[in-house]
Amino acid sequence: xxxxxxxxxxxxxxxxxxxxxxxxxxxxRSGSPAAEDPSPSPVRSFLHARGSSAxxxxxxxxxxxxCALTIFAIVALIATELVxxxxxxxxxxxxGFFVHSGWDPVTGDYGALPxxxxxxxxxxxxxxxxxxxxxxxAIFLTEMCPGPLRSPLAFLTELLAAIPSVVYGLWAVFVLxxxxxxxxxxxxxxxLGWTTLFTGPNYGIGMLAAGVILAIxxxxxxxxxxxxxxxxxxxxxxxxxxxxxxxxxxxIRMGVLRNARIGIVGSVILGLGRALGETMAVTMVIGNRxxxxxxxxxxxxxxxxxxxxxxxxxxxxxxxxxxxxxxxxLFLVTIVVNAxxxxxxxxxxxxxxxxxxx
Amino acid sequence: xxxxxxxxxxxxxxxTHQTLFKISLDIPANQxxxxxxxxxxxxxxxxxxxxxxxxxxxSGRVDGTVRIGAMDxxxxxxxxxxxxxxxxxxxxxxxxxxxxxxENVASGLKLNGFRNRxxxxxxxxRSLKHAALWEEVKDDLRRKSGASLSGGQQQRLCIARAxxxxxxxxxMDEPASALDPVSTAKxxxxxxxxxxxxxxxxxxxxxxxxxxxxxxTGFFLSGKLVEFDVTHKIFTNPGDKRTEDYIxxxxx
Ligand SMILES: Nc1ncnc2c1ncn2[C@@H]1O[C@H](COP(=O)(O)OP(=O)(O)OP(=O)(O)O)[C@@H](O)[C@H]1O
Ligand SMILES: [Mg+2]
Numbered sequence: 001x002x003x004x005x006x007x008x009x010x011x012x013x014x015x016x017x018x019x020x021x022x023x024x025x026x027x028x029r030s031g032s033p034a035a036e037d038p039s040p041s042p043v044r045s046f047l048h049a050r051g052s053s054a055x056x057x058x059x060x061x062x063x064x065x066x067c068a069l070t071i072f073a074i075v076a077l078i079a080t081e082l083v084x085x086x087x088x089x090x091x092x093x094x095x096g097f098f099v100h101s102g103w104d105p106v107t108g109d110y111g112a113l114p115x116x117x118x119x120x121x122x123x124x125x126x127x128x129x130x131x132x133x134x135x136x137x138a139i140f141l142t143e144m145c146p147g148p149l150r151s152p153l154a155f156l157t158e159l160l161a162a163i164p165s166v167v168y169g170l171w172a173v174f175v176l177x178x179x180x181x182x183x184x185x186x187x188x189x190x191x192l193g194w195t196t197l198f199t200g201p202n203y204g205i206g207m208l209a210a211g212v213i214l215a216i217x218x219x220x221x222x223x224x225x226x227x228x229x230x231x232x233x234x235x236x237x238x239x240x241x242x243x244x245x246x247x248x249x250x251x252i253r254m255g256v257l258r259n260a261r262i263g264i265v266g267s268v269i270l271g272l273g274r275a276l277g278e279t280m281a282v283t284m285v286i287g288n289r290x291x292x293x294x295x296x297x298x299x300x301x302x303x304x305x306x307x308x309x310x311x312x313x314x315x316x317x318x319x320x321x322x323x324x325x326x327x328x329x330l331f332l333v334t335i336v337v338n339a340x341x342x343x344x345x346x347x348x349x350x351x352x353x354x355x356x357x358x
Numbered sequence: 359x360x361x362x363x364x365x366x367x368x369x370x371x372x373x374t375h376q377t378l379f380k381i382s383l384d385i386p387a388n389q390x391x392x393x394x395x396x397x398x399x400x401x402x403x404x405x406x407x408x409x410x411x412x413x414x415x416x417s418g419r420v421d422g423t424v425r426i427g428a429m430d431x432x433x434x435x436x437x438x439x440x441x442x443x444x445x446x447x448x449x450x451x452x453x454x455x456x457x458x459x460x461e462n463v464a465s466g467l468k469l470n471g472f473r474n475r476x477x478x479x480x481x482x483x484r485s486l487k488h489a490a491l492w493e494e495v496k497d498d499l500r501r502k503s504g505a506s507l508s509g510g511q512q513q514r515l516c517i518a519r520a521x522x523x524x525x526x527x528x529x530m531d532e533p534a535s536a537l538d539p540v541s542t543a544k545x546x547x548x549x550x551x552x553x554x555x556x557x558x559x560x561x562x563x564x565x566x567x568x569x570x571x572x573x574x575t576g577f578f579l580s581g582k583l584v585e586f587d588v589t590h591k592i593f594t595n596p597g598d599k600r601t602e603d604y605i606x607x608x609x610x
Contacts (some may be wrong), residue, residue, distance in 0.1 A: 047522075062585060236452040242414055244466035245442030258456050341361060 027051065036306045079331065086325035088318055097325060103290040103306075105315070111323035112329045114290040118207070118300035122282060123212025123275040125296065126218055130296040131268055133215070134223030135257075141223075143252055154227065161220035169284035172213040177204040177285060180212070185297060200295040203287070210286040214278055218271035225270065229263025230256050262345060269341045276334050279304035303330040360557030361427035361526050362387040363408060368422035370403050370412055376581065377403045378542070379429035381422070383576060383586045390549050390558040392589065395578030396604070401561045402449055404578065405529045408559065409444035410437040426527060442470065445525030447533045449561075451512035453504030459486075459495050462504040462515055466523035481522050488551070489518035490544030510537045517545070521552075527554065530560045534567065546571050555598045565605055569593050 083090070089097060089110065100111025141154055181204030186197040188208075198208075198254050233256050241255035257264070279302075287299020288309060314320040363385040370378035377400045385391045406412040407420050410431060431440045453462050461468070463482045472478065483497070486492040491514040495502065505516055506592050513536050520528060530549075549558055549571045562568050563594045568575050569589055576586040577598075578610040585592060585601045596602045 215424070234452075236448065236450060239411065239414065239448065240452040240454065240519075241465075241469070243409065243411060243441055243446040243448070244469055245438050245440075246469050247438055250469055254454070254465065258454070260408065261456070 021191055038317060053246050061138070062268050079328075079349055081346050082324060082328040082331060086328055089321035089325040090319065093322075097322075101290070101292055105319050108316075108318055110325075112303070112326050115303040116291075116302050116329060116333060117292050118210075118286065118302040119276055119304065119330065120337075121207055121296075121300065122210040122214055122286065122302060123272060125208065126214030127268065127272060129212060130216035130219045130222055130271060134219045134271075135226055135264065137223045138226035138230055139218070139252055139256075141227050143248075143256065145171050154224070157220045157223055159220075160216070161224070165217065165278060165280040166284075168213055168280035170210060172281060172285045173205075176213060177209050180209055181234045182205050189297070196294055200293070200297050203299065205285050205287045206288065206297050206299045207293075210282045210300070210302070211296070213281050213285055214275045217278060217281065218274050221274060222271040223269045225267030226260070226264050229260040229267070232263075233259045265341070265345045267340050269338060269345075272337060272341065273334065276337065277304055277330070279308050283308055303327075304334070359526070360387045360553075360555060362557065363527065363559075364423075364425040365408075366423045366425075368404070368407060368420070369422065370400070370407055370421075371417075371419040372403075372415065373417040377406065378407070379581045381583045383583060385557060385559060386574070387552055387557050388575040390553055390556075390571050392558055392572035392575040393559065393561045393578060394568055394575060394604070395565070397563075399578040400581040401578050402531050403581075405446070405559055405561060407529055408527070408529055409441050409446055411441070411446065413437070415576075420575035432589060442523065443525055444527040444529060446529045447513070447517050447520050447531060449531040449535070451509060451516050451536070453512050453515050454505070455503055455505035457504055459502055459504060459507070459515065460499040461554045463522050464505060465517045465519060470523075482518075484603060485518040485522040486515075488521050488548055489514040490541055490548065510541055513537060514541065514545070517548075523557065527557045527559070528560065532561050532563065535563065542567070565593065577604060579604070 034133065093100065093110065098116065099113050101113040102109045102111045103114065105243065137157065138312075141150060145153065181202055185198070185202045185204070185208070189202065192198050237246055237259055238251055238255045241251045282302050283305040286302055286305060288301050288305060290301045290306070291298070293300065302342040307323055307326055307330075310319075314323055365385070366382050368378055368381040369376065382402060393404065395401055403412060406418075408424060408426075408431075410420075412418040412420055414437075420432065423433075426440070426444065429435055429440075454465060455534065457465060460482055463485050464478050467478060474541065483492065485495075491511060494511060495507070496514075504512065508517060513533060517530070517533060534545050537545065546567065549560065552558060560568075560572065572589045574587065574593040575589040576594075577584045577592065577600075579600055585596060585598045587597065590598075592601060593605060596605065602608075
């Protein structure tokens with residue numbers, strides 16, 4: 001391969017050029033572009049002098065490989081550290097730790113299940129609220145919004161992403177929770193109580209409050225990325241659908257959403273990642289009680305919250321070790337959820353090309 | 359049966375830039391009508407005014423009347439109704455990349471709620487045969503995506519997609535510009551065959567093609583219709599000096 005590039009680099013194109021000049025009709029023209037030309041074109045000599053650039057290309061490749069390897073190293077480092085520091089808890093509880101529900105520092109009884117449940121359920125509630133909202137927002141912004149309103153609205157949604165989560169938490173405590181308690185929860189209880197998802201004492205704080213605040217927090221991520229992929233769909237795709245006699249909504253469904261679906265799922269995965277790991281705002285409204293209750297009104301606990309709340313007061317080694325193992329569980333859950341989501345993308349789009357033809 | 363098209367005093371703009379000036383012509387039913395003219399003269403804009411696609415462009419604006427059959431398309435009907443009756447093949451192929459070949463062809467019918475599988479299968483096969491693509495794709499109709507075809511195959515796929523909804527008028531904007539001579543000949547055969555049921559408007563840069571397939575030809579220049587007449591007359595005895603210059607290649 002090296003000798004090949006060498007050959008290409010040193011071979012002169014001049015002889016073949018002069019041959020075509022002789023063979024072709026251009027010989028009759030004044031001034032032949034052949035090698036004997038006293039003043040070669042500056043562009044040609046510049047490009048010839050550049051060579052194959054194989055060396056710098058190789059260096060670039062190794063640099064990129066190094067970047068990629070750094071990611072692996074970081075992930076591996078985190079995983080080994082988590083495993084090492086939770087060794088005591090792993091030895092004592094084994095795999096049962098992940099499926100046991102109990103959390104009592106006094107008796108030394110620890111299990112991760114209520115926290116896993118809390119993290120997954122609050123994130124699921126967040127997705128259920130945020131995905132339709134943010135896709136709707138993205139559709140409005142790309143397809144229907146009057147021009148002058150577009151960038152202010154887009155800017156506003158992106159501004160939501162920049163607000164620190166503790167501010168969201170404060171807002172949730174003082175505004176969202178009272179609203180939920182006084183207005184939303186009673187209505188939900190009355191209308192959807194039969195699902196048993198909205199029953200029991202109504203404190204305001206609880207799983208539903210956590211899900212709603214998470215939804216607000218991941219909405220800007222999902223909607224801005226969705227907007228991005230939707231506006232990347234070529235206009236010709238919209239035209240193709242319209243020319244078949246489609247209404248506006250049919251055009252959006254077939255010409256835009258369908259072409260953008262991979263990107264939309266990608267943005268949902270990113271939003272989910274943020275929801276799973278979000279700590280502060282959730283801690284402030286989820287209720288912090290390690291119980292598994294079906295009702296969304298009931299307080300719960302999330303993995304990130306329990307670590308943040310109890311890490312500083314973990315008085316004995318087993319307690320600390322159990323908390324680190326919760327961290328390990330969060331790490332694993334995040335990986336598994338992401339893997340499942342990617343599997344879903346793959347299943348949906350199997351055979352279909354990833355990129356939209358321009 | 360196709361229907362005739364009557365255009366009267368049609369003006370079109372992109373923003374403040376006027377691209378069509380007072381176009382008036384009668385496109386007869388069940389014939390092919392060719393539109394020729396130099397690049398940028400407004401041929402695409404004109405055909406896009408015939409199915410109200412021009413106004414989908416944010417800056418597009420139209421004035422004048424277009425009648426398709428008895429219907430004034432800018433007064434009497436909604437754009438979606440017109441586009442269901444007037445099919446279009448775009449200048450640049452635009453198949454749906456996330457759909458299989460089959461789904462691409464069936465997309466127009468599916469969109470409008472047509473669900474009968476057996477009939478769909480038949481229509482897809484017939485449309486692909488009409489568009490001279492069937493033999494090349496029949497083995498992976500459902501496996502291959504619309505975007506995995508070559509440029510010329512994509513164009514024929516778009517023709518099949520337009521045919522599947524059985525429009526009364528078919529607008530073809532340079533349908534053969536990316537095709538080899540064999541496929542081009544097949545498309546021209548198709549146009550001949552379709553004339554009995556459709557009214558066809560075809561934009562082309564290929565004069566021989568216009569001469570071969572079209573009963574009538576219109577010559578556009580800088581947004582104006584210079585001459586519109588029987589094809590034979592346009593190519594042998596044009597009434598306007600500019601038409602003659604263009605078709606003899608002395609244009610410029
Ligand atoms: N999307 C657009 N926005 C603004 N101006 C446009 C747009 N499309 C076309 N135009 C302008 O309208 C005029 C007519 O364009 P049109 O596409 O109708 O030409 P055409 O005859 O189809 O050319 P060609 O043979 O190259 O396809 C051109 O001057 C062009 O610059
Ligand atoms: Mg054109």
